[in-house]
Amino acid sequence: MNHFDYRDGILHCEDVPLTRIADEVGTPVYVYSTATFRRHAQVFRDGLKDLGRVHLAYAIKANPNVAVLRVLAEEGYGADVVSGGEMARALAAGIPAADIVFSGVGKTRAELSRGLDEGIGQFNLELEEEGAVLAQIAHAKGRRAPAVLRVNPDVDAGTHAKISTGRAENKFGVPIDQAPAMFDRLAPLDGLDLRGVACHIGSQLADLSRLEEAYRRIGQLVADLRAAGHTITRVDLGGGLGVPYKAGDVLPSPADYGAMVARVTEGWDVELMFEPGRVIAGNAGVLLTEVIWVKPGVTNPYVIVDAAMNDLARPALYDAWHDFDAVAPSGERMTANIAGPVCESGDTFAMGRDIDAVKSGDLAVFRTAGAYGATMASTYNSRALVPEVLVDGDRFAVVADRIAAETILAAERVPEWLTPGRAAR
């Protein structure tokens, strides 16, 4: 469910017509619905209500806009961060350091040190050496780093290869069969407070049985670790729940997920943690765009829109589907390809799609663009960095400026040994 609906023939975000945002901010622009973020945050929490006290760390890489983080902080979410930059954002949004989980397969020593200084609540270790180094840095500061060991359960998540993380050959986590020996070596270190384990097998998961299998393996590991004398108080079950991208898609609900987790984790006697990203943010945003041209094609016309792969990379990266709807549909339909202006054939959002008939100058949206949308944007082809707008009821605010190509150009330098402003001869 989301708060993007037609009223009087015009697509609105909550009470704001998207035509107004296009007029005042221009296109392309991401538009987010506060009410949808809040609803998803509550529905996810409700789905887990039978589990007792759980810790929810929103995976901010899905949508790290600082205003979005504020909304989720108000909903009681902590943050899962994967870089020093994300840590800084979470802190800037007012999320307490103790509610921040620091994940990521390549945390640098400087990032580990900064995380300790900030008082980060949990470090998710990705390899044994990271644990040893973190222990050393913490010990030197007279501290003990709260940590869990991320385990790779070797389960095929059944999702796109580029967002699968829980197969043995993926770069994430330590092999589950090696985890007990690593635990034996890391747990005694002075600078480390090793509390348990974590797993995250992938994103846009549609099949709960894969997650269930991963969680069962984690449950067995917890039992093995306890049998070996370790104290296990925390298990971080990651994120990954999928969202419907196509009208009519049916995915497991947070309630289905919660019921599965309750069944699998019964008797674990640990504090459970979750790192939802997409399921919170996906349907809370659209990418609003204007049709530049409708270009005749061999089979179907190309609708060339002013948004491109640099603004929304998912179709180019993962062959992802985003529903495309006119902001003021005429009722007519057309079959078309939808593409952006970037000089790559991969800059194509859809081929041979049945869509609302559109013409040059019309507004349209790519739906379900609230997760892994703006956060992946680039300025490729010297395009501006796409802005973001947050709607709340009948008001809206620009929560990330459009960064003009000229501003980006201004950050570049021609070294003194090159003659500025003169073409090569």
Ligand SMILES: *Cc1c(COP(=O)(O)O)cnc(C)c1O
């Ligand atoms: C990306 C990521 C998540 C969130 O995944 P979603 O599919 O967006 O829920 C959670 N945990 C870790 C460690 C991640 O890398």
